[in-house]
Amino acid sequence: MSMIAAFYSGKSILITGATGFMGKVLMEKLFRTSPDLKVIYILVRPKAGQTTQQRVFQILNSQLFQKVKEVCPNVHEKIRAIYADLNHNDFAISKEDMQELLSCTNIIFHCAATVRFDDHLRHAVQLNVTATQQLLLMASQMPKLEAFIHISTAFSNCNLKHIDEVIYPCPVEPKKIIDSMEWLDDAIIDEITPKLIGDRPNTYTYTKALGEMVVQQESGNLNIAIIRPSIVGATWQEPFPGWVDNLNGPSGLIIAAGKGFLRSIRATPMAVADLIPVDTVVNLTLAVGWYTAVHRPKSTLIYHCTSGNLNPCNWGKMGFQVLATFEKAPFEKAFRRPNADFTSNLITSQYWNAVSHRAPAIIYDFYLRLTGRKPRMTKVMNRLLRTVSMLEYFVNRSWEWSTYNTEMLMSELSPEDQRVFNFDVRQLNWLEYIENYVLGVKKYLLKEDMAGIPEAKQHLKRLRNIHYLFNTALFLIAWRLLIARSQMARNVWFFIVSFCYKFLSYFRAPSTLKV
Numbered sequence: 001m002s003m004i005a006a007f008y009s010g011k012s013i014l015i016t017g018a019t020g021f022m023g024k025v026l027m028e029k030l031f032r033t034s035p036d037l038k039v040i041y042i043l044v045r046p047k048a049g050q051t052t053q054q055r056v057f058q059i060l061n062s063q064l065f066q067k068v069k070e071v072c073p074n075v076h077e078k079i080r081a082i083y084a085d086l087n088h089n090d091f092a093i094s095k096e097d098m099q100e101l102l103s104c105t106n107i108i109f110h111c112a113a114t115v116r117f118d119d120h121l122r123h124a125v126q127l128n129v130t131a132t133q134q135l136l137l138m139a140s141q142m143p144k145l146e147a148f149i150h151i152s153t154a155f156s157n158c159n160l161k162h163i164d165e166v167i168y169p170c171p172v173e174p175k176k177i178i179d180s181m182e183w184l185d186d187a188i189i190d191e192i193t194p195k196l197i198g199d200r201p202n203t204y205t206y207t208k209a210l211g212e213m214v215v216q217q218e219s220g221n222l223n224i225a226i227i228r229p230s231i232v233g234a235t236w237q238e239p240f241p242g243w244v245d246n247l248n249g250p251s252g253l254i255i256a257a258g259k260g261f262l263r264s265i266r267a268t269p270m271a272v273a274d275l276i277p278v279d280t281v282v283n284l285t286l287a288v289g290w291y292t293a294v295h296r297p298k299s300t301l302i303y304h305c306t307s308g309n310l311n312p313c314n315w316g317k318m319g320f321q322v323l324a325t326f327e328k329a330p331f332e333k334a335f336r337r338p339n340a341d342f343t344s345n346l347i348t349s350q351y352w353n354a355v356s357h358r359a360p361a362i363i364y365d366f367y368l369r370l371t372g373r374k375p376r377m378t379k380v381m382n383r384l385l386r387t388v389s390m391l392e393y394f395v396n397r398s399w400e401w402s403t404y405n406t407e408m409l410m411s412e413l414s415p416e417d418q419r420v421f422n423f424d425v426r427q428l429n430w431l432e433y434i435e436n437y438v439l440g441v442k443k444y445l446l447k448e449d450m451a452g453i454p455e456a457k458q459h460l461k462r463l464r465n466i467h468y469l470f471n472t473a474l475f476l477i478a479w480r481l482l483i484a485r486s487q488m489a490r491n492v493w494f495f496i497v498s499f500c501y502k503f504l505s506y507f508r509a510p511s512t513l514k515v
């Protein structure tokens with residue numbers, strides 16, 4: 001019997017960010033391994049014209065939850081969606097709901113965040129710092145609370161090269177930042193943002209670091225742990241391999257590359273690609289929840305959920321396997337044939353941007369105009385290149401994260417728990433994982449049918465022929481222009497033609513003799 005699964009039985013669990021990528025997998029695993037849990041409270045806001053109930057209904061009826069329905073048929077009754085918006089200081093939770101949360105909650109998993117790299121500092125602070133502070137305040141009023149698990153990111157200290165499982169303070173206190181956001185106007189915030197974030201690349205990593213400081217400062221008597229995952233990718237094993245449902249991290253780039261839009265990137269092939277499957281993060285999170293509640297460590301423990309120091313893979317190998325999978329199972333209706341140029345050189349990368357990205361987009365828009373349609377490719381390409389430029393920081397550097405606490409926890413688990421809540425990335429086969437990841441992107445994100453693969457392959461062949469035809473035509477035009485202008489080019493041309501003629505006559509002569 002799994003001790004961790006047994007621990008969650010009968011518990012009332014509060015999850016923030018349950019509608020997000022990680023939150024859904026966390027809920028799924030909890031219901032599947034501990035179907036006897038009492039209730040999962042989730043803080044949800046209405047979104048995209050859907051009420052909170054409709055959103056929950058959609059999640060529970062998705063493919064991800066199919067196995068759960070077999071083990072826990074009354075899952076609908078065990079999930080309690082609470083209307084909440086973390087942008088409001090009191091989360092806009094009703095009095096009755098708040099009362100229920102305060103009196104019943106046993107465990108909190110705080111996953112909600114804004115993960116946009118370029119979010120306005122005011123909004124990023126509200127979500128990643130103030131909301132964390134508010135939740136801690138709520139937690140301090142929960143008499144039955146056993147553990148508070150805060151999800152941060154391994155990149156909260158990406159300005160350092162070696163990162164230990166400790167909290168590194170930011171120069172300005174989070175309380176001062178929270179206060180200043182209340183009275184500074186947007187223009188001034190824009191001006192001071194670069195100074196505040198310092199050598200971090202974006203407001204996301206900065207506010208996640210502030211969020212950790214808040215957790216440390218406001219922990220009081222709470223039993224708290226922090227988890228820092230690196231780049232979270234599709235599922236490795238559970239509930240099935242390759243599941244992914246958003247464009248964050250590598251997923252969006254895999255689509256852009258598979259559809260032939262993205263053909264080069266400024267990346268260092270030998271830099272460590274610190275990817276971690278989402279089910280691994282969730283397994284560690286649940287194990288940490290159990291350990292924190294049962295063993296009650298004296299101080300707040302931080303757990304790095306990373307792969308680089310235990311089972312490293314680099315971007316070059318990853319890109320190679322992504323392309324190999326495109327060969328086997330290409331994406332439908334590609335714009336161009338997938339290809340990859342990795343260059344760490346800025347000038348080469350700008351050259352490839354012009355030749356491989358901007359020029360084809362301009363030519364395609366010209367074709368759309370000629371055929372009476374609205375040009376759109378240049379706009380799409382500009383947005384893609386902007387996104388890529390924001391991710392470049394992470395594919396040109398390597399970090400070392402120590403994993404003492406994570407390894408200590410692994411050794412504390414029973415063999416059964418090590419199996420059911422496996423977070424040992426040393427067992428991960430990267431090539432297999434990446435192949436499943438790309439297939440998962442095709443299946444679950446693009447919703448493409450595997451039966452369409454032969455047609456997709458045909459389409460790529462047509463694109464290859466168009467590519468050869470286009471290059472030949474381009475070469476002939478360029479050559480014709482050159483011959484018209486340069487005596488030397490003409491001489492070279494006559495030399496090649498006479499050489500070919502002699503070559504052919506040589507072969508024709510013996511064959512004539514035979515006859």
Ligand SMILES: CCCCCCCCCCCCCCCCCCCCCCCCCC(=O)SCCNC(=O)CCNC(=O)[C@H](O)C(C)(C)COP(=O)(O)OP(=O)(O)OC[C@H]1O[C@@H](n2cnc3c(N)ncnc32)[C@H](O)[C@@H]1OP(=O)(O)O
Pocket residue numbers: 115116117118153154155230231232247248249250251252253254256257262263264265267315316318319322323339340341342383384386387390391394395
């Ligand atoms: C070596 C490769 C070689 C490839 C060469 C060739 C290929 C060969 C194969 C190679 C592939 C394999 C290797 C890949 C390397 C991956 C490195 C990843 C590093 C990640 C590190 C993460 C570390 C930190 C981890 C964490 O701790 S946190 C979680 C991470 N957080 C994020 O990943 C949020 C990012 N996003 C935003 O920050 C916002 O999205 C924003 C970007 C501001 C736009 O923002 P905006 O322009 O306002 O508008 P949106 O609506 O948001 O998006 C506008 C449009 O871009 C789309 N789109 C949004 N996203 C992405 C995305 N990712 N990728 C692509 N597209 C995206 C969206 O669909 C929309 O398309 P549309 O609808 O226009 O058609």
Ligand SMILES: NC(=O)C1=CN([C@@H]2O[C@H](COP(=O)(O)OP(=O)(O)OC[C@H]3O[C@@H](n4cnc5c(N)ncnc54)[C@H](OP(=O)(O)O)[C@@H]3O)[C@@H](O)[C@H]2O)C=CC1
Pocket residue numbers: 016017018019020021022023043044045047084085086087110111112113114115127151152153154208228229230231232233246248249
């Ligand atoms: N994905 C990754 O690569 C990594 C993620 N992390 C961390 O993991 C955690 C989960 O990330 P992930 O699941 O990928 O992110 P998602 O963007 O998929 O999910 C974010 C969640 O936060 C919720 N949320 C955002 N704003 C509000 C709000 N105002 N009120 C209520 N809920 C809100 C979202 O709700 P809604 O659906 O309504 O928008 C969603 O459920 C985050 O703390 C992130 O920093 C750490 C490392 C890497």
